[in-house]
Amino acid sequence: MRSDRPPLDRLAVLAGRSWREVPLPGGLTNTNLRVTTEDRLDPALDLVVRCSHAGSELLGIDRDAERANTEAAATAGVGPAVVEHRRDLGMLVIEYVDATALSDGSFTDAGVLARAAHAVRRLHEGPRFLGDFDMFTRQATYLATIRERGFSLPDGYESYAEAWDRVRRALAAAPRPTVPCNNDLLAANFLDDGKRIWLIDYEYSGNNDACFELGNTVAECGFTAEQTEAWVEAYFREPRPGDLARVRLQSLCSSYGWSLWGFIQAAASPIEFDFWGWGLERFERARQLFGGADFEALLTEAAA
Template identity: 25%
Template sequence: MVTEWPHLILLFYEIAYVRQNLQALLYLFTDGITNKLIGCYVGNTMEDVVLVRIYGNKTELLVDRDEEVKSFRVLQAHGCAPQLYCTFNNGLCYEFIQGEALDPKHVCNPAIFRLIARQLAKIHAIHAHNGWIPKSNLWLKMGKYFSLIPTGFADEDINKRFLSDIPSSQILQEEMTWMKKILSNLGSPVVLCHNDLLCKNIIYNEKQGDVQFIDYEYSGYNYLAYDIGNHFNEFAGVSDVDYSLYPDRELQGQWLRSYLEAYKEYKGFGSEVTEKEVEILFIQVNQFALASHFFWGLWALIQAKYSTIEFDFLGYAIVRFNQYFKMKPEVTALKVPE
């Protein structure tokens, strides 16, 4: 179903008036830095809500919308995503998940992070159809992003900041070549991934004792360790990034053990996990966290050029690239145990 955005809102008002004779209300969520997210509901409480997501300016450069919908439907079929009601030219409409969108303070809580680890394992364990062996599109997508980054900005102050604080194109190209060579050979399985598991994309329902993930724009087949490493990076937050919140080795060990137990269970391999398995995944995850920093650094540079949303995308790109180069010597020194 394809529906134009203004007609969709009118449709909600019509349904509310004709079927329930109640006032239809709109609620604009403000947490997103890519799209506009609007909740449509009737009555005085947000109990029966339909979400409408309007794509941000030029986000078609960053997101394969057909792939997003395809992944959304697969995840929905396996009970890992809300119901998708319809799509339209510049957005989509889907079920609202009741609960609390998490903050960095929540994701280090053992009671919650074990639920997150288990839910991510459930997604990663989804079988590819018809015996198809999936391949990661990480390097292809990263290369595409690299081709889209700006070479400069019209604003003199912004351009000065860009030239002084962002690595040169040559350095970025060399780092991508290095990452592809090293990370592709770590042996991390390629699975269906969320690829954008920041805190606000995790909804915790305390009453039901579960978590659900939302926003599948960047979902697709990728390295298992990338998805986890990307999530660990997001412990630092988005608006006020603080990498001192990156999970320490002890917390990661607990998280990864919970994940592996659930992953093996979903795959039908039992649930016994060895210390060596945890250690190997720890190394893979922390090295793939480098690729996550790099990916979102490129993404932020493109957003700095095109986005109309009020956010310091250039500053965010600087933070991500700085953390990449800071983290690189430490995580590349990690060696897989014999």
């Protein structure tokens, strides 16, 4: 086996087996392979091997927490089961789910949106995760990394520091209990098998405000105002005053914070991808919300 290929033959689950591997699309901090056994031994295996890349420590990824939280999501009934974890090889082996990844446009279907909200709610009602996630802490850590290493930031990013702190204080004024969150539920991390929706990729998972989870999907999938309202209603069933404002503010947090992820990756990742453009797109979303006519009202409603 060539040295530039993942050493799948070192996995215990594949010991003595013959298999076929096929690259899976997606994955900006890892390479994903679908591995299916070709021999006649039982059981036949259909797996996904997630191979992490070097440098993930700059992004604050805890691979042990990823494994533990993937297992917890499986217990909650919304994630694939963990088969093997080889931290020394940078490999996490999970069961393959025969399902189709959603796209941003998928959420225009009210039925899909409702089932996605149900899956998120099941995750949040499941076992607690290992570790916590707070975007204000993560944003500060990412910003410190960028400064320490001399990475580039777009003009104007730090001019929103005061407004960012106002968002933090508004959300902290009426804190919510934390729940187990994926924290990175872009459309491709929802898998639809036609009967239910699965949630995958727990690299950034941790216990967090449920509204961040919802707001992150709003931001990543480009929800309209009407979709955002429907999303909040589908999740909460009977939204309370402040729920919508809180989700919208957390969508700002997602965009402003995760944009730094893109700027770090633009400087450090070996993957050929326009990380700078990815980060700029999210920074622009945050700028629009910071400068929106209803920004002050959102702060007031979220803090009430």
